[in-house]
Amino acid sequence: MTPKILVVDDEPYMHVLVRHHLQRAGFAMLKASNGREAIEVATREQPSAIVMDVMMEQMDGLTALKELKSSDRTKGIPVIMITANAHQITRDVAEASGAAMFMTKPFSPTKLMLEVKKLVQPA
Secondary structure: OOOEEEEEOOOHHHHHHHHHHHHHOOOEEEEEOOHHHHHHHHHHHOOOEEEEEOOOOOOOHHHHHHHHHHOOOOOOOOEEEEEOOOOHHHHHHHHHOOOOEEEEOOOOHHHHHHHHHHHHOOO
16 A cells, blocks of 8 residues: 655645655655645545645644644654744744654755655654
């Protein structure tokens, strides 16, 4: 079964960029445009990992992360948080809330895919 990665971002270009690298690495992609949608998709689809932006409309990534980690159905899914906001407080909140990793934009899509592979296919 092909591992599914949920990409959560309100910017369409991020979905295109990450999809290209995910598919090349052998993953299937699920997508959501905000934190609320991410919780719904993650609960329903049970992805192998989630790559989520911090700043989004309707529900931000940090709020969604906290909800995902508080649910028995989704708490085991590793989440990589990505943001243009490089503030240490944001990083600290993400890590304290259970994020597996924190990356700042701009980021290397190749590095992101290597990190996803580590989380989904541990050596």
